[in-house]
Amino acid sequence: MNEQVGLRGRAWFKALTGSDTPNSGDPNSVLATTAAVENESSLFLCVVPDKNSRFPCVRDGQVGLEEAFTLATHVRAIIAEDRDKPREAKRPIIAIIDVKSQAYGRREETAGIFFAAATSADAYASARVAGHPVISLVAGQAFSGGFLTHGYQANRILAFDDAGIVIHAMHKEAAARITRRSVAELEKLGHEIAPMSYDVRDYAKLGLLCKLLHADDPQHPTSSEVAEVRKAITEAIADARNGKLDLSNRWESDAAKTTRRGTLAVRAALEAQWFNE
Amino acid sequence: MNAPTLIPDFVNRKSFIELDARVRAQSFFDEGTWRELVGPFDRIESPWLAKQGIAPQSDDGCIVIKGKIGGSPAVAIAFEGAFQGGSVGEVSGAKMTAALDLATKDSEAGRPTAAVLLLETGGVRLQEANLGLAAVAEIISSALALRQHAPVITIVAGTVGCFGGMSLVAGVSSYTIMTREARLGLNGPEVIEQESGIDEFDSSDRALIWAIHGGEQRVGMGLADSLVEDDANKIAAAVRDCVHKGVPEKHRTEQVELYRARIAAINTSHQIDPATLRQQWANTKGGVR
Numbered sequence: 073m074n075e076q077v078g079l080r081g082r083a084w085f086k087a088l089t090g091s092d093t094p095n096s097g098d099p100n101s102v103l104a105t106t107a108a109v110e111n112e113s114s115l116f117l118c119v120v121p122d123k124n125s126r127f128p129c130v131r132d133g134q135v136g137l138e139e140a141f142t143l144a145t146h147v148r149a150i151i152a153e154d155r156d157k158p159r160e161a162k163r164p165i166i167a168i169i170d171v172k173s174q175a176y177g178r179r180e181e182t183a184g185i186f187f188a189a190a191t192s193a194d195a196y197a198s199a200r201v202a203g204h205p206v207i208s209l210v211a212g213q214a215f216s217g218g219f220l221t222h223g224y225q226a227n228r229i230l231a232f233d234d235a236g237i238v239i240h241a242m243h244k245e246a247a248a249r250i251t252r253r254s255v256a257e258l259e260k261l262g263h264e265i266a267p268m269s270y271d272v273r274d275y276a277k278l279g280l281l282c283k284l285l286h287a288d289d290p291q292h293p294t295s296s297e298v299a300e301v302r303k304a305i306t307e308a309i310a311d312a313r314n315g316k317l318d319l320s321n322r323w324e325s326d327a328a329k330t331t332r333r334g335t336l337a338v339r340a341a342l343e344a345q346w347f348n349e
Numbered sequence: 350m351n352a353p354t355l356i357p358d359f360v361n362r363k364s365f366i367e368l369d370a371r372v373r374a375q376s377f378f379d380e381g382t383w384r385e386l387v388g389p390f391d392r393i394e395s396p397w398l399a400k401q402g403i404a405p406q407s408d409d410g411c412i413v414i415k416g417k418i419g420g421s422p423a424v425a426i427a428f429e430g431a432f433q434g435g436s437v438g439e440v441s442g443a444k445m446t447a448a449l450d451l452a453t454k455d456s457e458a459g460r461p462t463a464a465v466l467l468l469e470t471g472g473v474r475l476q477e478a479n480l481g482l483a484a485v486a487e488i489i490s491s492a493l494a495l496r497q498h499a500p501v502i503t504i505v506a507g508t509v510g511c512f513g514g515m516s517l518v519a520g521v522s523s524y525t526i527m528t529r530e531a532r533l534g535l536n537g538p539e540v541i542e543q544e545s546g547i548d549e550f551d552s553s554d555r556a557l558i559w560a561i562h563g564g565e566q567r568v569g570m571g572l573a574d575s576l577v578e579d580d581a582n583k584i585a586a587a588v589r590d591c592v593h594k595g596v597p598e599k600h601r602t603e604q605v606e607l608y609r610a611r612i613a614a615i616n617t618s619h620q621i622d623p624a625t626l627r628q629q630w631a632n633t634k635g636g637v638r
Contacts, residue, residue, distance in 0.1 A: 265400060338444050342451065
């Protein structure tokens with residue numbers, strides 16, 4: 073990880089919305105604005121690093137208390153504004169993701185970061201269930217609680233097929249320590265065991281991803297790459313609108329039929345044994 | 350009759366924390382109404398552990414019990430802290446999601462079915478990393494779907510605590526029951542010390558850990574609902590209470606503005622004293638729930 077987290081997120085937020093300044097009243101670490109996708113107004117959200125954050129443990133692009141509650145506020149606002157619209161008119165929500173993790177701090181734990189994160193996950197899931205197409209674009213890193221807070225409740229997830237993209241439960245060094253392995257062993261295991269891999273192409277095999285996109289340098293998108301991504305987002309929105317409101321697409325996808333056989337076996341067995349008196 | 354006795358109460362108390370996950374999950378169902386689903390004899394194990402030289406368990410550390418609580422249909426899903434730290438893998442995660450989805454289906458069909466989640470878990474199982482993380486996102490989604498129709502009740506009793514992604518599941522629950530011994534938070538003390546240094550969190554400071562993550566503090570702050578003694582009968586009574594109360598009028602995670610304002614009011618120039626914060630929140634608008 074030789075590049076700073078959040079730069080790719082900011083670059084894509086700017087490329088897709090034309091702006092990258094925070095709203096007054098929001099922390100500098102959250103970018104939120106409405107911009108058009110195929111002539112349709114959409115809410116874009118992104119968490120970026122803020123070197124001057126008053127919470128020291130989020131300064132490198134982690135998702136903390138203020139970030140979680142700010143995301144939840146914006147998502148809840150659009151749900152309320154579009155409450156009476158039919159499903160096809162509910163505005164899309166585009167989460168751009170490039171986050172290091174959740175904040176690992178004592179201030180955060182004391183004030184209940186678990187609950188802040190739950191608030192944001194609830195808001196995103198509620199938007200999806202209300203009929204808003206929720207699309208996540210993984211532009212950089214998507215780690216652990218950071219991803220659960222920002223983006224993992226989406227109907228459809230898009231990511232770049234780039235070595236700088238990391239979607240994972242824990243960064244390599246910590247995962248190696250906790251599972252009592254070396255980083256080299258962990259990398260070797262990742263090649264054999266898809267869910268442990270740090271490679272986004274292996275992540276795609278799990279059936280959780282809607283599409284892999286390409287940009288030569290995701291930190292400096294060209295105008296044709298931006299047009300391609302915009303097209304992919306438009307398709308994902310249409311696909312989400314035609315699909316179910318829950319997350320079943322993730323275990324019913326073609327890739328999941330091979331990689332998530334365990335999930336499908338459990339669902340079938342439990343359904344067969346479920347009873348009512 | 351009522352003669353003064355020298356035998357203290359705790360001698361006759363049936364500890365809940367000392368029970369394993371399976372017996373915990375059985376303990377609050379009406380007698381003769383429950384059955385375990387997809388139990389050990391179905392032998393649906395983690396497909397990923399053996400490949401790494403780790404012995405799998407034939408229930409994957411997750412127990413599902415269906416039956417009745419106080420006469421109402423309910424399902425309990427319990428994580429066994431003694432197997433891989435109660436971690437969420439593909440199979441254990443799918444068990445919870447599928448059970449929640451079936452309870453939702455029944456609820457939508459006019460049979461409100463409550464779920465009781467016993468969370469003794471460190472969160473995602475790192476040996477199944479991305480499938481564990483995906484499972485947590487799916488569990489959150491399914492818990493949110495069910496709680497529209499029937500209460501989702503989380504119990505954090507001890508001794509593992511409820512950490513990592515699963516703490517978000519506790520966060521979206523309709524009700525959370527804790528004991529004084531229990532701990533609830535996103536990052537465990539060891540993780541904070543490792544990532545942010547010992548000045549940020551000294552993970553050997555047990556008093557500090559319970560002051561921040563402990564049941565008394567979480568209930569006192571309003572981030573959990575009831576503090577119950579480590580007594581199987583009292584916990585069963587608390588569960589029945591929650592089942593009876595049904596769906597709360599407003600869920601905690603829907604009160605974004607209240608909590609956002611509370612965070613905005615925090616002075617972050619130094620570490621926060623847990624007891625002071627608890628007092629402040631109890632005394633601000635909205636109280637502790």
